[in-house]
Amino acid sequence: MVHRGVVRAVGAVGAVLALLTGCSSGGAASSGGAAPPPTAAGSTVSASAAASAEQTPAVPPLGLVPLPAQLRRTGGAGYPVTAATPVRARGGAAATAVAMDLTALLRPSLGFALPVEGAGSAATGIVLELDPKAGTGPEGYRLESGPTGVVITAGTGAGLYHGVQTLRQLLPPKGPGTVPAVSIADRPRYGYRSGGLDVARHFFPVPVVKRYIDLLAQYKFNYLRLHLSDDQGWRIAVPGLPRLTGIGASTQVGGGAGGYYTDAQYRDLVAYAAARYITVVPEVDLPGHSNAVLTAYPDLGCAGDAPVHPYTGTDVGFSRVCTTEESTYTFVDQVVAALAAMTPGRYIGIGGDEAQTLSAPAYAAFMARASAIVREHGKLPLAWDEAAAAGKGGPALLGVWHPALQQPAGLNDRIVTAVKDGARLVMEPADQAYLDQKYDDSTRLGLHWAGYLSVEKSYSWDPDTYLDGLPAGAVTGIEAPMWSETLHSERDLDSMLLPRLPGLAEIGWTPQQERYWDEYQQRLADQAPYWDAQGLAYTKADGVPWTQ
Incomplete structure (x- = not known):
């Protein structure tokens, strides 16, 4: 596995988000973090190697949030998801339930329901494998994808479910697509x-x-x-x-x-x-x-x-x-x-x-x-x-x-x-995590008694320190509170939760040493098409390189 600290190439003009997003970043090092190490040789896939959209389903950039603990883009062909792609559940009722959830979660974006099949022995399709001996921890999972299919393995139903959330982000927000060839080993920072x-x-x-x-x-x-x-x-x-x-x-x-x-x-x-x-x-x-x-x-x-x-x-x-x-x-x-x-x-x-x-x-x-x-x-x-x-x-x-x-x-x-x-x-x-606090002085909703809370500020802190x-071990986790003095509707909630909630999620999930604001902001921007597809009324706050 390649740690996430090595997914960015460092050139003379700064860090390049070649592997993770295919987009360039504005800074050489993150706010609040040391400059990351150079990218491992052979870990990127050139744009010219990807087939055109007319030939194969779209492959999204790897704008994953939260950032997995370990991720390697293995190169080669990914796995195209079509109406004939089976979802195979192995390991019992919990795996079957997660498989059913996956088909329901993907149906709005795919436009069709994937068939759920029995465990069997086939390795093709999307395989969800619940294995108590997997060694992934209470909420961790492994995800391997390649030309013949995707396999998500976890020791618990929670881990399997979290792996499904990652799979959702490896597919485009609308229409069929191809899961890139990747190898992920992931588990949360806090329980x-x-x-x-x-x-x-x-x-x-x-x-x-x-x-x-x-x-x-x-x-x-x-x-x-x-x-x-x-x-x-x-x-x-x-x-x-x-x-x-x-x-x-x-x-x-x-x-x-x-x-x-x-x-x-x-x-x-x-x-x-x-x-x-x-x-x-x-x-x-x-x-x-x-x-x-x-x-x-x-x-x-x-x-x-x-x-x-x-x-x-x-x-x-x-x-x-x-x-x-x-x-x-x-x-x-x-x-x-x-x-x-x-x-x-x-x-x-x-x-x-x-x-x-x-x-x-x-x-x-x-x-x-x-x-x-x-x-x-x-x-x-x-x-x-x-x-x-x-x-x-x-x-x-x-x-x-x-x-x-x-x-x-x-x-x-x-x-x-x-x-x-x-x-x-x-x-x-409150000055880092209260999502009812205004983004800046132009924000219509919210309060600002703890100060304005920009997207960057809400992301750039360490709970342990x-x-x-x-x-050591004093901190068991984080919370993203949403107080409602000024919020009346679900659209009000959306506008204050997004785009800051995913940053709090990453703080709670991703190792501190793997988090860099200048790299995160592009992955966050890559979430916007998913929110659009879901009808979420997010705020296009300053500091994020929105593309639409």
Whole structure:
């Protein structure tokens, strides 16, 4: 195999993207990275060797995102996919399910459905082989293609599914095409790669969430954190607490009807995500961000606190449940029990951010006790970075959201201490990963309290070194949060997610030393025709060499 660090030729005028895209890059070295080593001899395929479009189906450039850990373009003829191309599943039901997914995913672009056939012994066509002894890791895969076919091998269904996503990008976005002759060995950098979606500020119905899940799967994310409650609305039905989805769910930012997911709808979303190897993490935000809870159950507030009313603004930090009353913990237990019963995944989010009306001791005590309640129901607690104050027995995962230059005093040290006590970090700092932040001062939607977030800035950082003093292995993954204060529709979501979401996917998947902005930007531009074919309303942001 040839490591991705050797896929670019370095000449007198800089790096040339000959192998990966066939397009030239503007710089000799990437921002934030050393100049890459020279290209291995014989690894490129000359343009003159490719047949014309009239003779064979089109062969796309290798604009793959996320960048595979190892890729070699082997030269010679690729494999033309036609209506007669069989998809062969080997290794059991999971392989068959992925084969069916592949045909469904390719049908809109190909214009026809590929036939799914039994395993057999034939090596032609597209072969999906599930082999527990493959040695590819929990989510890795191998992909080999040549003139007789394509073989994707993985030790798990997740790895096989991720290999299918790569195969999709090796074919053109529209019409039949030829899979180039390549050899790929791939696995993710981090085991936790999440997209976040705020359905509390603005409610998004089930079809919109499913569309977002499809996009996450396309870029090999494996978690979805659903932000199900905030000051503006409560979005999940809980048995025995009907007012949560009555008055508690009745509005959203700017007014409007709000909404919520029934038990059946939520379970449907969880199953839909699981079929795409994505685990849903439900999050209810406590002890702050709780105005919607208090409109439904005012007795959860403290005596003497001001009366609450449905809230449609965007301020934060003004609400709290009463952390000294046992009724609050009875409520937390009831909610967590319901979420645990509906959620097969390991994690439940309990919030913990911006609880500005609580004293530090009261806050820490609440987060420790809420974490214990989650564990009592067989799940692991996830909370925002302030919850590092809970000490031992606090959340298992901490979402690091504060920008490094906007941290409260002592937060970095508390996070390091929490890691030493066993917590792990999901890196999602607002100045690098919050996809609701504006691209620049001309962006219509979004906020910019953490600064403008260009495509290059969102790509050019390292989760392992973002905070000072982190022990090795502290970071278990990344998240790309999408907050919805200004977002009303799926087109709004598209325009803020794309083109930045794929960069966060690559940060979570690709080895840090293999990532270079000047090379990535062309691969990102190569994704645009796929988005056009899918009807996604992306933003043609500055800094990307769009070709159309």
